[in-house]
Amino acid sequence: MELRGKLQEILRDIEENYLPSVSLDLVVFGFHESQLKVLLLRFKDSNDWILPGGRVRKDENLDEAAYRSLRERTGLDRLFLQQFHTFGNVNRMTYFSREETLERMGLAEAAAGLWDSTYWANRDISVGYYALVDFTGTVPTPDFMADECRWWDIAEVPHLLFDHNEMIRLALRTLRRQLSYQPVGYNLLPETFTMTELQSLYETILGRSLDRRNFYKQILHYDVLERLGKRPTIPASKAPYLYRFRKERYEQLLNDEDLSVG
Amino acid sequence: MELRGKLQEILRDIEENYLPSVSLDLVVFGFHESQLKVLLLRFKDSNDWILPGGRVRKDENLDEAAYRSLRERTGLDRLFLQQFHTFGNVNRMTYFSREETLERMGLAEAAAGLWDSTYWANRDISVGYYALVDFTGTVPTPDFMADECRWWDIAEVPHLLFDHNEMIRLALRTLRRQLSYQPVGYNLLPETFTMTELQSLYETILGRSLDRRNFYKQILHYDVLERLGKRPTIPASKAPYLYRFRKERYEQLLNDEDLSVG
DNA sequence: TACTATTGCGTCAAATATACGCACAAAACC
DNA sequence: GGTTTTGTGCGTATATTTGACGCAATAGTA
Numbered sequence: 001m002e003l004r005g006k007l008q009e010i011l012r013d014i015e016e017n018y019l020p021s022v023s024l025d026l027v028v029f030g031f032h033e034s035q036l037k038v039l040l041l042r043f044k045d046s047n048d049w050i051l052p053g054g055r056v057r058k059d060e061n062l063d064e065a066a067y068r069s070l071r072e073r074t075g076l077d078r079l080f081l082q083q084f085h086t087f088g089n090v091n092r093m094t095y096f097s098r099e100e101t102l103e104r105m106g107l108a109e110a111a112a113g114l115w116d117s118t119y120w121a122n123r124d125i126s127v128g129y130y131a132l133v134d135f136t137g138t139v140p141t142p143d144f145m146a147d148e149c150r151w152w153d154i155a156e157v158p159h160l161l162f163d164h165n166e167m168i169r170l171a172l173r174t175l176r177r178q179l180s181y182q183p184v185g186y187n188l189l190p191e192t193f194t195m196t197e198l199q200s201l202y203e204t205i206l207g208r209s210l211d212r213r214n215f216y217k218q219i220l221h222y223d224v225l226e227r228l229g230k231r232p233t234i235p236a237s238k239a240p241y242l243y244r245f246r247k248e249r250y251e252q253l254l255n256d257e258d259l260s261v262g
Numbered sequence: 263m264e265l266r267g268k269l270q271e272i273l274r275d276i277e278e279n280y281l282p283s284v285s286l287d288l289v290v291f292g293f294h295e296s297q298l299k300v301l302l303l304r305f306k307d308s309n310d311w312i313l314p315g316g317r318v319r320k321d322e323n324l325d326e327a328a329y330r331s332l333r334e335r336t337g338l339d340r341l342f343l344q345q346f347h348t349f350g351n352v353n354r355m356t357y358f359s360r361e362e363t364l365e366r367m368g369l370a371e372a373a374a375g376l377w378d379s380t381y382w383a384n385r386d387i388s389v390g391y392y393a394l395v396d397f398t399g400t401v402p403t404p405d406f407m408a409d410e411c412r413w414w415d416i417a418e419v420p421h422l423l424f425d426h427n428e429m430i431r432l433a434l435r436t437l438r439r440q441l442s443y444q445p446v447g448y449n450l451l452p453e454t455f456t457m458t459e460l461q462s463l464y465e466t467i468l469g470r471s472l473d474r475r476n477f478y479k480q481i482l483h484y485d486v487l488e489r490l491g492k493r494p495t496i497p498a499s500k501a502p503y504l505y506r507f508r509k510e511r512y513e514q515l516l517n518d519e520d521l522s523v524g
Numbered sequence: 525t526a527c528t529a530t531t532g533c534g535t536c537a538a539a540t541a542t543a544c545g546c547a548c549a550a551a552a553c554c
Numbered sequence: 555g556g557t558t559t560t561g562t563g564c565g566t567a568t569a570t571t572t573g574a575c576g577c578a579a580t581a582g583t584a
Binding site for chain 1: 325
């Protein structure tokens with residue numbers, strides 16, 4: 001059977017080239033029309049959604065594995081990507097039994113017996129990463145296990161398999177906290193943007209509205225933006241200034257804080 | 263050979279009952295005489311120090327594994343323990359080659375051939391936890407691989423094996439950040455303490471001095487302390503009030519922030 | 525009793541956060 | 555073509571938080 005053969009090949013490849021017991025999951029945030037989006041995959045022939053994930057090659061750094069997985073899923077590279085938590089509850093993968101999971105994926109027959117290797121006997125410890133990507137530049141790409149890959153509005157995320165809802169919750173909390181001591185937006189917005197667009201991003205992430213005029217002051221006080229020319233407007237309004245992040249200053253703010261230890 | 267037999271037994275136990283590729287390391291902070299301490303192990307018959315660590319049982323949650331490891335090392339239970347980062351660089355364990363590491367441990371002969379199993383072929387992904395413990399209540403206990411276990415002043419930590427210096431650095435950064443939005447001290451101080459003692463803890467963690475009077479205001483504003491009677495003093499000075507953390511309020515502050523997602 | 529180290533509680537100014545006024549530009553409307 | 559509408563840029567006034575410091579009270583010690 002074609003499908004079984006392919007599955008077999010994939011599993012053998014994993015056993016040979018990837019670390020056992022370890023996986024990683026990606027909470028990919030995008031931003032579009034004042035909505036925070038997250039990228040989800042739909043299991044083949046099912047209605048169940050999951051976060052995109054990946055595994056770590058034996059000859060590959062953990063962070064590199066995350067970048068590779070993200071690239072495979074979005075076509076984007078060199079993005080903002082950050083580890084936020086590692087999940088390792090015994091029951092984290094048994095939201096459904098393995099049998100039922102395979103059933104839902106239409107793989108019950110094809111996979112019969114294939115998962116019996118000791119390699120697959122236990123749950124994985126999964127390292128959670130969150131990414132901020134420019135919505136407009138991504139080409140969501142489903143993987144072998146999925147036949148759909150699309151953006152979901154953060155407020156409309158359905159009940160996901162495994163502990164993936166919890167993952168999104170924690171990723172968002174980390175992101176919000178980060179917002180209070182570091183700038184955000186470099187990879188979520190296009191190269192140039194207006195102050196209103198940046199404010200909209202902040203409001204979306206924080207889940208509350210901010211005063212336009214105070215936001216201007218705060219952001220400019222960071223001294224991380226470079227003001228460019230004005231943008232001809234679409235609606236009936238004044239032409240707003242365009243801004244761009246000053247890369248060096250941005251990086252500097254991200255890497256602040258050094259400590260003297262040993 | 264006695265040693266070889268014991269090693270063999272341990273490795274077999276690990277292969278049978280623990281997850282491959284995953285380990286965990288503990289940065290255990292203690293506090294004593296205005297100094298922040300960290301618990302280190304010394305490798306058997308060597309001068310090399312490392313962080314205490316552990317592995318995850320196949321039937322055990324990740325967090326539970328961390329608590330168990332900590333209990334084995336300090337004799338303490340139900341402490342503040344928090345994951346801060348997961349380390350997975352390919353070269354993170356090859357500070358010395360495996361051969362040299364074994365040599366330094368005086369295990370070269372005893373271990374010959376034992377590590378050749380596929381189980382040990384690759385580096386581990388290690389989940390870092392940091393703990394805050396009451397210095398006075400701990401009984402540092404070396405494990406099988408170590409013959410010494412003691413507290414080190416944070417500023418005097420030597421060059422450790424593997425990526426363990428980096429782990430301490432990151433743990434401390436996480437702890438300092440946490441200080442800015444959550445209370446700290448419940449497990450680092452005895453049941454009752456004076457405001458000056460608490461301030462000294464904060465100063466030690468932050469690595470800078472704070473104004474005594476402003477510190478009072480800030481902490482009391484948290485509304486997390488309960489004031490008890492006065493403590494008869496030792497030196498020639500006024501008797502200070504004793505305080506105790508209000509457990510419910512303390513927990514509440516730790517678990518703050520809830521989000522509405524999916 | 526005078527002296528000293530430490531403590532509890534206050535004030536005051538600077539910095540920051542928050543609320544809101546208003547004029548201007550560009551398109552839309554009549 | 556004047557008026558309205560909408561979003562923008564830049565102010566100012568007011569609260570709130572942060573940081574620096576004064577000072578009297580307490581409990582030992584000389």
